[in-house]
Amino acid sequence: MNLVRFYLDNSREVVGLVGQHLLLVLMSTAIAVAIGVPLGILLTRRPVWRGPVLGLANLFQTIPSLALFGFLIPLPFLGGIGARTAIVALVVYALLPIVRNTYVGISGIDPAVREAARGMGMTDGELLRLVELPLAAGVILAGIRVATVVGVGTATIAAAIGAGGLGVYIFRGVAVVDNTLILAGAVPAALLALGADGLLGILERRFVWR
């Protein structure tokens, strides 16, 4: 097996690239959660913003990823060459599923449950913390799961702007027409995506209340 030989010969580099890849995805997903969940909650409180905000997030989603990386390079502060730019782009992609699922998860709660909670004397903050977020957690996690899996795939393209990650092997392999090299990047990326999907799926099922 060429692939096994390749990994044995380049083990240190492989571990480094996997680490870079994970870091890109973890950082970008964490930032997207930090922005997206509060934004989704805000939309449930201000429904008139729903159309514009989800529309914009949708629009970002349609920009081809390679083009988005390219657009970001000349921007001051956010852009340039390297991991920071890649993370900005990955956050932009991760935002839609997280915002949308937060909004859908909370607004999908039985209005009678919400009214019962209010009737017991919960303040808005208590309602959110003790009722809405726990009940919507499964749906919100499903959004985070989609964002993470897509992020693992998209992060391979980040190598094009010098952000490192497993895309380095893929681009190198394409350039020199070497399938082993392409697989060296693609196989672990696919495994990472499957692993993230499985782990977050287990977490998600803990929040099924019936």
Place this chain on the structure above:
Amino acid sequence: MTATVVELRGVSCRLGTAPPRVIVHDVSFAVAPGETLVLLGRSGSGKTTTLKLINRLIDPSAGEVVVGGRPTGAVPPFRLRRGIGYVIQEVGLLPHLTVAENIGLVPRLEGWANQRIDARVQELLNLVGLAPERFAQRRPHELSGGQRQRVGVARALAVDPPLLLLDEPFGALDPITRAELQREFKGLSARLGKAMVFVTHDVREGLLLGNRIGMMQDGRLVFLGTPEEFRRSPHPEVRAFLEAAA
């Protein structure tokens, strides 16, 4: 003045705009400690709205609601509601919390110590006839309809409020469980001495549980009196209800 726990003075409620719909029109009544007032009426007669006007889930557009001697508008809504037990059909329990957590929720919001909450939960489960060791750690979906409703009553009693509002609490139960809970509830209400407003469309339930019956029709309180007076009333809506149940 302080003899009444809750009093409505000429309360009206309009909802919506152009044209606003009158849901409740000029309703007045008072409920004393130990008394159960049953609000009876068809669907859409305004009885549930009247209940929600008391705990301000809906605000009145005219008139005044006084709870414990204070107009409801003068108290923050969450403060008002924690002093009023509220029982609704089926869905009132939070599905992600255990029975014990559901019952202990308002005490927890009120900042009670854990030990005191645990003791209160045990006491209440026993009061409503559920063995604490069997039921405390279950979630609502693991209970029968009747058990859920018992938990709902226990939860409403948690901080020992002087007033209970009950919105068709036995509405979704099978007839046998329903009769059983009605009997127990009657005994419980006699012992507890709370003021209660009980909404139902079941005239037999109303006559069994109410010290007084209020008949609602198209947002108006068209009759208010004891069950005996109710049976003798010539009002056509009262007659219609009595005949339907005969």
